[in-house]
Amino acid sequence: MIYNKQFTKPFAKIATLQLSDCKRKKIIILLSSILTLAFTISSCNLLNEEKKYEITYDYIKGEEPLNWFSVAELEVHSMIDELGRPGLYDEVDRVVCKKKKEKEFKHEIFFHKPNHGYTWEYFGEVININEIIPNSIKNKEFEKQIAYVNERDTANVVDKKRLKSHDIIPLKFKPATWYHIFGLEGIEGSYFVYINDDRTVEVKYFDGGS
DSSP: OOOOHHHHHHHHHHHHHHHHHHHHHHHHHHHHHHHHHHHHHHHHHHHHHHTSEEEOSSEEEEEEEEOEEEEEEEEEEEEETTTTEEEEEEEEEEEEEEEOTTOOOEEEEESSSOOTTEEEEETTHHHHHHTTSOHHHHTSOHHHHHHHHHHSOOTTTSOGGGGSOBSSOSSOOOTTEEEEEEOOTTOSSEEEEEEOTTSOEEEEEETTOO
């Protein structure tokens, strides 16, 4: 059988174009599938992180062992309405929960009763002490710095209760107030917690960290 080359060339071009279009469609479908899969994985990770910790008025409990974390009281100036969490705010006060050395990790920490092996401290109080003691004392042990402060009449300069370690959280949870819990193990984000009048809480996960 003899083919006319003048007629076969256009058909070859059409076949090539159809094949190219087919490849483009396959690439588009493949890229779309990859993006969908990536979004699904990201959404699942976010959901998993959000559910890694249970927070109530009385305790925080997580899948990860608790090493240390911060709790800050907030003064909220504006909200992100679609997310139901604070947008613009200032920290009023902050405390840190720390595990003592050589003590076992726990997965649950109570706010209002002692936790064996853990202490609560106010954040940044050592810096405040350094502002009121001389250089000759700053290089000495922390206990000696405290002794120096206690020897002076510094009641109006610093609250001595803020210099100590506490068995329970020294922050009082106030109704109609937002708190920020961050620094938790196993998640990149943090939690905003709103205290209701009946001591129930509203917890909002924030994937942007502290």
